[in-house]
Amino acid sequence: MATILLADDDEDIRLALSLLLSSEGYQTLEADSAKSTIIVANQQQPDLILLDMNFSRDTTSGQEGLEILAQLKSINIPVILMTAWSSVELAVEGLKLGATDFIEKPWNKHKLLNSVSAQLKLATLKDEHKGYRQLLAGDDIKDWVCHSPAMQSIEQLVNQIAPTDANILILGENGTGKSLLAQRIHQLSSRQQGPFISVNMAAIPDNLFESELFGHQKGAFTDAKQNRTGRFQLANQGTLFLDEIGTLPLNLQPKLLRVLETGQYEILGSSQTQLANVRLISATNADLSQMVGKGEFRQDLLYRLNTMVITIAPLSQRIEDIKPLVAQFISQFCKKYNKTAVTLNQQALSILQNYPWPGNIRELSHVIERAVLLSTGDEITPQQLILDNVVKNEVGNALPLQTLEQTEKQLINQAMEKTDGQVIEAAKLLGISRNALYRRMEKHGIEHDT
Numbered sequence: 001m002a003t004i005l006l007a008d009d010d011e012d013i014r015l016a017l018s019l020l021l022s023s024e025g026y027q028t029l030e031a032d033s034a035k036s037t038i039i040v041a042n043q044q045q046p047d048l049i050l051l052d053m054n055f056s057r058d059t060t061s062g063q064e065g066l067e068i069l070a071q072l073k074s075i076n077i078p079v080i081l082m083t084a085w086s087s088v089e090l091a092v093e094g095l096k097l098g099a100t101d102f103i104e105k106p107w108n109k110h111k112l113l114n115s116v117s118a119q120l121k122l123a124t125l126k127d128e129h130k131g132y133r134q135l136l137a138g139d140d141i142k143d144w145v146c147h148s149p150a151m152q153s154i155e156q157l158v159n160q161i162a163p164t165d166a167n168i169l170i171l172g173e174n175g176t177g178k179s180l181l182a183q184r185i186h187q188l189s190s191r192q193q194g195p196f197i198s199v200n201m202a203a204i205p206d207n208l209f210e211s212e213l214f215g216h217q218k219g220a221f222t223d224a225k226q227n228r229t230g231r232f233q234l235a236n237q238g239t240l241f242l243d244e245i246g247t248l249p250l251n252l253q254p255k256l257l258r259v260l261e262t263g264q265y266e267i268l269g270s271s272q273t274q275l276a277n278v279r280l281i282s283a284t285n286a287d288l289s290q291m292v293g294k295g296e297f298r299q300d301l302l303y304r305l306n307t308m309v310i311t312i313a314p315l316s317q318r319i320e321d322i323k324p325l326v327a328q329f330i331s332q333f334c335k336k337y338n339k340t341a342v343t344l345n346q347q348a349l350s351i352l353q354n355y356p357w358p359g360n361i362r363e364l365s366h367v368i369e370r371a372v373l374l375s376t377g378d379e380i381t382p383q384q385l386i387l388d389n390v391v392k393n394e395v396g397n398a399l400p401l402q403t404l405e406q407t408e409k410q411l412i413n414q415a416m417e418k419t420d421g422q423v424i425e426a427a428k429l430l431g432i433s434r435n436a437l438y439r440r441m442e443k444h445g446i447e448h449d450t
């Protein structure tokens, strides 16, 4: 049954409301001041708030009610305003600030109960709607590509551990799909109805770290002009995704460690201890064990994060995924740019399968986006593949980027072929002395006549 917070400085009114509402089967909570209203609302997360417009300060302006309303906005609980001195302007102002309805005191029982049940129903519908939206937004997740053996074993592991509450650390190079996997784990978990809150640790300034994660109360520090809900609270009953965890500065690591160890934290400016109810997923492209070795990352924090570790292989080790990924990106970008369907020709596919993909799937998606834009017929050909890290050889075939050593060896072999094994001629072609060429050939183990 729904819980309703009764916020009114008048004890008699709270009593009357509480009797009326509990006789209808609702649970009630009470708050007698502006401050306690905010605290109870934040901590107990009632389903609905009945809010008096005038607390002690003055009795008619409604300003206090409006101020509380503004502070309640971030926690997303429906609020019905009540006042003995209702005025249309005040009602409008209240509704603008996010109140969901307005009731005059003394109230009409039926009107009040109707409003309460209507607002609760509406809130449930909104939640459901949010759930649907999340499902819809999760459309890409259906398109999760995992054909390669490397991804198949991840798939198996994910199916096993997603439903548990185990902390998961996702490792992998940039663009390998860490963020997408985190969302996917959330959607496969028992918390799928709850929020998925993502925090990019690299984007939080050091001095705002605690406020961002744990929230703050108005006045907790100079710039704290409003209450702020922290990410741990936003992710309540859902999943908290800490992206780029490797960038968390050493001096801030104990603050994260504490909440992971004890499940407890405090909102800045409040002494009340909060209980975290989140499933934690973190991700990084950094080598955390190496960072531990160098004293840049706390070992105890790593142990908290890595209950389960999933390492996503770079795309170059997942050749089997390239074809289905390309198909998915082609259809996505054809839709985006209103193009009729195109396919990738065999030669283009084989170039993509041999390219080293330093930017992994994100890079592949950019390459396909450009190719779709450039395509004129119904096929994507090698000409439309603009690959950043490619050197072209004489015949214009794209070759994967290779090391300088490999290139040197390849050029020497080409020069030798062209000159039918005449070292002097080959050296001329390459612009080096005969002796220099001999030395290099020996280095690379290339046979030559002396």
Ligand SMILES: Nc1ncnc2c1ncn2[C@@H]1O[C@H](COP(=O)(O)OP(=O)(O)OP(=O)(O)O)[C@@H](O)[C@H]1O
Pocket: 140, 143, 144, 145, 146, 172, 173, 174, 175, 176, 177, 178, 179, 180, 181, 285, 325, 361, 362, 365
């Ligand atoms: N298995 C997959 N199937 C389909 N699309 C994928 C898959 N993995 C990643 N993608 C797509 O590739 C792109 C990059 O993925 P994502 O942002 O999750 O990578 P990341 O590892 O988090 O990158 P970064 O390290 O830069 O944060 C996204 O567009 C994502 O939708």
Ligand SMILES: [Mg+2]
Pocket: 178, 179, 180, 243
């Ligand atoms: Mg990411």
